[in-house]
Amino acid sequence: MLFVDVKLKFCCHRINGHPGNYVRIAGWRLEECHPSGCLTDLFIQMAVIMLLKQTLNNIFEFIVPWLKSCLRRKTAKKLQRKCGHCYRKACRDEQGRIEPCDVCKLRHWLSNYHLAHTDAFSLFNEFLEMVVQFSFTTIFVAAFPLAPLLALINNIFEIRLDAIKMVRLERRLVARKTNDIGVWTKVLEVIGVLAVIANGLVIGVSSDFIPRLVYRYRYGPCANGSTSTHCMQGYINDTLSRASVRHQAVRTDFIPDQMITGGFNVTQCSYRDYRSDEDYNLTSQFWLVLAVRFAFVILFEHVVVVCKFIAAWFVPNNPIQVKNDRLHDKLARLKEELRESKRSKTTDV
Numbered sequence: 001m002l003f004v005d006v007k008l009k010f011c012c013h014r015i016n017g018h019p020g021n022y023v024r025i026a027g028w029r030l031e032e033c034h035p036s037g038c039l040t041d042l043f044i045q046m047a048v049i050m051l052l053k054q055t056l057n058n059i060f061e062f063i064v065p066w067l068k069s070c071l072r073r074k075t076a077k078k079l080q081r082k083c084g085h086c087y088r089k090a091c092r093d094e095q096g097r098i099e100p101c102d103v104c105k106l107r108h109w110l111s112n113y114h115l116a117h118t119d120a121f122s123l124f125n126e127f128l129e130m131v132v133q134f135s136f137t138t139i140f141v142a143a144f145p146l147a148p149l150l151a152l153i154n155n156i157f158e159i160r161l162d163a164i165k166m167v168r169l170e171r172r173l174v175a176r177k178t179n180d181i182g183v184w185t186k187v188l189e190v191i192g193v194l195a196v197i198a199n200g201l202v203i204g205v206s207s208d209f210i211p212r213l214v215y216r217y218r219y220g221p222c223a224n225g226s227t228s229t230h231c232m233q234g235y236i237n238d239t240l241s242r243a244s245v246r247h248q249a250v251r252t253d254f255i256p257d258q259m260i261t262g263g264f265n266v267t268q269c270s271y272r273d274y275r276s277d278e279d280y281n282l283t284s285q286f287w288l289v290l291a292v293r294f295a296f297v298i299l300f301e302h303v304v305v306v307c308k309f310i311a312a313w314f315v316p317n318n319p320i321q322v323k324n325d326r327l328h329d330k331l332a333r334l335k336e337e338l339r340e341s342k343r344s345k346t347t348d349v
Helices: 002-015 039-075 077-089 107-113 122-139 147-169 184-206 209-219 284-314 320-348
Strands: 240-244 268-272
Touching: 039 122, 039 147, 039 184, 122 147, 122 184, 184 209, 184 284, 209 284
Parallel strands: none
Antiparallel strands: 240 268
């Protein structure tokens, strides 16, 4: 749901129309961003996910298997009492040593059997949880810079809780040999590329970074050579367009009670857009800002992707020390096989 909502945040405030010509679906206007920008909503959603949702997931992920383990432990008390009775009988063999019954010999196996069930998707769910967290942390880091820190704090606790859960509360997984984490490596690489694109769109499209730069160097006081005023003075009024209430199409978007504020009749309303006050056509400043937005996104993506691949090339997947250790082990194994082959030949002679 968050990905869909973010996608709408990227484009909704561009296609919702303007006073007198709002885009409506089934008679309802499209959702608009807050006057402070769309990043505020995204920031709140990310804060809820990284703080509240992750904490609740960790609690339930540990509490539920622990409760199930307690219930199974109670059902196994009869078996434990029976095993204790067998030991009290002191069944001894011919040499005088205590020989427990067959049920007592299987006591540890049966106790492990009463632990939580594991299947092929147990590790899949753990990997999926980490990949989703990685995607949130990297894709929306521009909107919520605290995401990496909160993810680190969450993982410190989750590693310990998962270790306790896998060792004490769940059955032991079947071990399998593997060289790496498999297809998850490709998934993380794709998420890394998507993170670059998403952060470029957040900075270039959703934020006011580009409009502020355009106003500062093209339309602001500093662009005209003025040094006595701040370069961003008048920026808010520059981003606002005005709609006259005299137009019938504009009046239909207002409730009659809203036409009078503080005893004064409202003659015009301001809204965030780059449109002319007469015919509501897009101004040249809108097209300039749009062109700079796309140029920034393309430049940002190419620069970050190039830096990413350069860093990946300089930092190999397998360190040189690990490769050398593997080669030494292989050499030692071959020498040992050669010695055994020589010994076998000498014994045959």
